[in-house]
Amino acid sequence: MAATSAGCKTKPKNITPIPGGNASVAGAGGLIGRDTSGSLGSGGDVVTVDESGNIGLSGLEEFEDMLMDREALAAQTVYFEVDRSEIYPDDLGKVEAVAGILAQDAQNKVMIEGHCDERGTEEYNRALGERRALSVRDALVDLGVSADRVRTMSLGEDRPADTGLDDAAFARNRRG
Numbered sequence: 001m002a003a004t005s006a007g008c009k010t011k012p013k014n015i016t017p018i019p020g021g022n023a024s025v026a027g028a029g030g031l032i033g034r035d036t037s038g039s040l041g042s043g044g045d046v047v048t049v050d051e052s053g054n055i056g057l058s059g060l061e062e063f064e065d066m067l068m069d070r071e072a073l074a075a076q077t078v079y080f081e082v083d084r085s086e087i088y089p090d091d092l093g094k095v096e097a098v099a100g101i102l103a104q105d106a107q108n109k110v111m112i113e114g115h116c117d118e119r120g121t122e123e124y125n126r127a128l129g130e131r132r133a134l135s136v137r138d139a140l141v142d143l144g145v146s147a148d149r150v151r152t153m154s155l156g157e158d159r160p161a162d163t164g165l166d167d168a169a170f171a172r173n174r175r176g
Contacts, residue, residue: 073098073110078136080174083120085131087139095136099143112136114154115161117170122156129154132176 076094078087087095102108114129114136133152141147162169 073101078132078176079171080132080176082117082170082174083128085114085128085135087135092139095139096143099140099145102140102145102149109149109151110140111151111153112140112176113159114152114156115159115173115175116157117173118157118160119170120157125156126154129156129176132174136176 076098078091078094080086081088098110102110112133114131114133116125116129116132118125120128130152133154137147137150137152140150157173160169160173161175162172
């Protein structure tokens with residue numbers, strides 16, 4: 001017995017194309033990361049998200065040992081406007097401060113995390129968080145920091161700094 005069917009190819013659901021992006025899914029909940037040049041997929045780094053929403057990293061072991069203390073840089077957090085990834089002039093001093101700290105010790109490396117508030121779809125917020133992290137990374141590179149000392153990761157809306165549901169809380173969550 002044979003059966004055939006005809007029809008249009010269905011578009012996959014829950015896929016948000018990222019302009020200029022060329023990444024593929026690495027397993028059920030993983031995304032290919034960026035290598036040291038900022039290119040997608042060639043570094044072997046994988047960000048995984050398990051069914052509980054916990055985020056894990058694979059392939060960054062050598063990098064994690066050299067990451068700067070998160071608390072030491074907390075005051076240098078860059079905040080973004082709604083649906084934007086541009087660094088505003090008021091925050092450039094923060095990026096310059098991080099570049100200065102990195103210049104003091106060539107062994108230091110930094111992980112830039114892009115965050116969003118909870119408005120928007122998960123896919124959109126992941127892409128926006130990535131653009132925010134890359135914006136900070138590009139500013140550091142423009143200030144003379146070697147690209148291989150900066151990693152980026154988008155957490156979208158997954159790790160809010162403030163769980164409130166007002167404009168002030170949302171503003172604290174739009175960061176990189």
